[in-house]
Amino acid sequence: MLEITSTPLVLIAILGTVGVLLPIISIARKEQGSNSFYAVIAFAALIVSMGYVGYQFLNDHIAASALFSDDVIVDDAFGGFFAIAMLIVAIFTTVGSFNYMRKHNSPAVYYSLILLATIGMVLVAYSTDLVMLFVAWELMSIPTYILVGYMKKNPSSNEAALKYFLFGALSSAIIVYGISISYGLTGSTNIGEVIQGYSTLDPSLLPLALLSVGMFIAGFGFKMGLVPFHQWLPDTYDGAPPTITALLAAATKKAGFAATIRIVVLGMVVLNLDWTLALGIIAVMTMTIGNVAAIMQKNISRMLAYSSIAHAGYILIGLAVAPHSSLGLQGSLYQIMNHAVMKGAAFIAIAGIVTTLAVTHIDKLQGLGRRMPITALGLVIALFALAGVPPLSGFWSKLMLFGSALDASSTLWWAPWLAIAGVLNSALSLAYYGWLTRKMYFEGETEKRIAEPKSIIAVMIFSTIFLVGFGVYPEPLLKFVEFATPVISLGLMP
Amino acid sequence: MTSELIDFTLVSVAMLGIGIYGLAVKRNFIRMLFAVEIIINAANLNLVAFGRFLPHSGGQTMALFSIAIAAAEVAVGLSLIIVAYRMYQNVDIADFRSLKG
Numbered sequence: 001m002l003e004i005t006s007t008p009l010v011l012i013a014i015l016g017t018v019g020v021l022l023p024i025i026s027i028a029r030k031e032q033g034s035n036s037f038y039a040v041i042a043f044a045a046l047i048v049s050m051g052y053v054g055y056q057f058l059n060d061h062i063a064a065s066a067l068f069s070d071d072v073i074v075d076d077a078f079g080g081f082f083a084i085a086m087l088i089v090a091i092f093t094t095v096g097s098f099n100y101m102r103k104h105n106s107p108a109v110y111y112s113l114i115l116l117a118t119i120g121m122v123l124v125a126y127s128t129d130l131v132m133l134f135v136a137w138e139l140m141s142i143p144t145y146i147l148v149g150y151m152k153k154n155p156s157s158n159e160a161a162l163k164y165f166l167f168g169a170l171s172s173a174i175i176v177y178g179i180s181i182s183y184g185l186t187g188s189t190n191i192g193e194v195i196q197g198y199s200t201l202d203p204s205l206l207p208l209a210l211l212s213v214g215m216f217i218a219g220f221g222f223k224m225g226l227v228p229f230h231q232w233l234p235d236t237y238d239g240a241p242p243t244i245t246a247l248l249a250a251a252t253k254k255a256g257f258a259a260t261i262r263i264v265v266l267g268m269v270v271l272n273l274d275w276t277l278a279l280g281i282i283a284v285m286t287m288t289i290g291n292v293a294a295i296m297q298k299n300i301s302r303m304l305a306y307s308s309i310a311h312a313g314y315i316l317i318g319l320a321v322a323p324h325s326s327l328g329l330q331g332s333l334y335q336i337m338n339h340a341v342m343k344g345a346a347f348i349a350i351a352g353i354v355t356t357l358a359v360t361h362i363d364k365l366q367g368l369g370r371r372m373p374i375t376a377l378g379l380v381i382a383l384f385a386l387a388g389v390p391p392l393s394g395f396w397s398k399l400m401l402f403g404s405a406l407d408a409s410s411t412l413w414w415a416p417w418l419a420i421a422g423v424l425n426s427a428l429s430l431a432y433y434g435w436l437t438r439k440m441y442f443e444g445e446t447e448k449r450i451a452e453p454k455s456i457i458a459v460m461i462f463s464t465i466f467l468v469g470f471g472v473y474p475e476p477l478l479k480f481v482e483f484a485t486p487v488i489s490l491g492l493m494p
Numbered sequence: 495m496t497s498e499l500i501d502f503t504l505v506s507v508a509m510l511g512i513g514i515y516g517l518a519v520k521r522n523f524i525r526m527l528f529a530v531e532i533i534i535n536a537a538n539l540n541l542v543a544f545g546r547f548l549p550h551s552g553g554q555t556m557a558l559f560s561i562a563i564a565a566a567e568v569a570v571g572l573s574l575i576i577v578a579y580r581m582y583q584n585v586d587i588a589d590f591r592s593l594k595g
Contacts, residue, residue, distance in 0.1 A: 173533035180540035
């Protein structure tokens with residue numbers, strides 16, 4: 001049994017209570033209320049949750065690595081790691097919305113939905129039962145469908161929401177089908193028991209087991225934006241309010257990876273099949289198609305959406321080589337944490353640009369470095385960290401990912417090609433990030449500086465400190481990643 | 495007994511096929527929503543059928559959760575469609591093309 005003070009339960013209590021109370025407060029006050037009032041409450045709830053996760057970690061109340069248990073959720077470091085990444089993004093979104101939501105109606109519901117979606121994402125990472133995982137998955141998805149379409153009068157927001165909804169609903173349908181097959185084969189919905197059931201499966205039923213795992217990869221892959229399932233992603237990221245895009249790109253995507261690592265990577269090891277090649281091919285396709293499409297974009301949100309697809313490919317390298325190199329999952333987790341901060345900061349910077357200048361076309365961003373110096377600097381640092389330029393934190397995680405691919409080369413003949421593809425893609429991505437930077441700093445007439453939204457500046461300062469700080473001194477983050485990474489071995493079975 | 499189980503799974507696979515066909519061919523948003531619902535119900539049928547042949551009720555529990563969640567999902571989807579209908583007077587996804595590139 002979980003204790004009542006265990007991290008996931010306390011997070012549900014804090015975020016759930018505040019999330020449900022916010023609309024009730026707004027009804028009780030009989031007025032729309034100011035945006036900043038609700039934003040402050042939501043921000044406080046997120047900070048308290050973050051503080052609680054940190055407190056639990058510092059006091060060693062959390063077991064290392066990823067565990068299986070008979071309960072539906074487990075209080076382990078793997079879940080805590082994702083909880084921290086997602087809470088950072090949720091805080092970014094809330095803080096960024098201080099300014100962005102000022103002109104829009106019913107802020108209480110908006111912040112309430114952000115909090116509820118955050119519970120869902122956190123619980124996906126903590127769950128050890130397929131029923132719990134599915135419920136958490138939907139708790140994450142349904143609020144984000146509404147949030148993407150939050151600008152009711154805006155046709156592109158509505159279209160983005162419809163596309164996102166259709167693909168999201170399809171992905172959850174596929175996940176339920178995968179769960180139904182794995183339940184039929186093993187007679188249990190507990191992830192640990194499912195994995196154990198697969199290891200003792202009758203060989204004639206193996207194709208069905210593979211089918212269920214394939215359905216899990218497809219279902220989670222829709223949210224992660226892996227290549228055959230990525231068509232909705234640029235449209236949705238472009239049409240959604242940019243603050244919500246930050247939440248989608250940086251947090252719900254990571255929930256997909258959390259679920260994939262817990263089920264597929266840990267589970268497929270026992271199936272003992274050559275599945276790594278399939279993931280490797282998807283990884284290479286994902287990063288190549290993402291980066292090539294990103295180069296051709298004229299709209300900064302779409303460019304970053306495609307770069308987000310490419311980054312799903314980099315993270316997948318670590319998953320593909322996971323059984324052959326201990327660095328693989330570490331690199332993936334490291335990149336997940338960095339990507340949450342980098343992508344979150346980049347989209348919040350776009351939210352700031354949209355709030356003040358109302359432009360997203362790249363040609364209109366000329367001279368941004370002089371008009372909005374702090375936002376532009378934060379955006380550029382996030383972009384270079386995404387590309388993996390050395391003194392920034394993104395460099396170390398990419399180094400670890402590509403290093404893991406080389407590390408696995410003794411047992412996998414094709415693993416070095418993953419590293420080569422990754423390096424080439426990083427160079428390619430540097431081209432369009434550099435082009436964007438040139439537009440912002442070296443083109444356009446000298447224009448007057450305009451007032452930048454204060455909340456956006458706060459996010460930029462935080463992300464810059466995070467990316468530069470952990471870039472120069474990566475030791476603490478590395479230790480944390482090592483602590484949280486699941487150990488792949490057959491001794492892991494319950 | 496097992497021949498009964500295979501009947502249920504066959505129906506379920508057929509429903510999965512119908513759902514995927516509907517998603518691939520239809521361009522009316524509500525029809526596509528139905529197609530997704532058919533896939534979810536195929537999975538529910540599977541869960542209940544497997545649960546019937548197992549000594550515990552985990553499958554039925556999962557099916558109940560999934561039915562409730564699917565209802566919530568449809569509520570959100572239909573509300574999005576209503577907003578879109580007010581804007582375009584149409585629910586054909588071929589008309590929604592303000593985003594591309």
